[in-house]
Amino acid sequence: MKLILTADVPNLGAPGDIVEVKDGYGRNYLLPRKMAIVAHRGAEKQVASIQRAQKARAIRDLGHAKEVADELSKLTVTVKAKSAGDSGRLFGSVTTADVVKAVQAAGGPALDRRAVDVPSQIKTVGTHQVTVRVHPEVTAELSVEVSST
Secondary structure: OEEEEOOOEOOOEOOOOEEEOOHHHHHHHHOOOOOEEEOOOOHHHHHHHHHHHHHHHOOOOHHHHHHHHHHHHHOEEEEEEOOEOOOOEEEEEEOHHHHHHHHHHOOOOOOOHHHEEOOOOEEEOEEEEEEEEEEOOEEEEEEEEEEEO
8 A cells, every 4th residue: 555654653754755555554553543645646746745844844954953852851841740649650641742741831842742752651750761753863862750749
């Protein structure tokens, strides 16, 4: 199945790329999540518009990406979880959207929640390390402090 990616998909491609994937992966994962559209004859215009939009949102170059990564690595953000038990275990988990909101509240750059990688679910109070993909070649480690309210 030939698809045009509309979002960054790890190990597959960037927005605007035309990829060939197995039918089930495309039909059951990429298309329902709006990460891709079916490639057809008039797709060149769609590819061009997707790539233009991505360039407008993307970080300008590798040097700018490294500056943003340095800024993120120096930043420690605090996420206030709704409630936690006596042992410090949360009733729920901290999501990537919560991390993005906390970064913006701390004065950091605007991030896409899909660029934030949480290695394992954050379900306890304390300090956790989160990886942020700033650029395809640059990643940053972010320290997230989780506290209960």
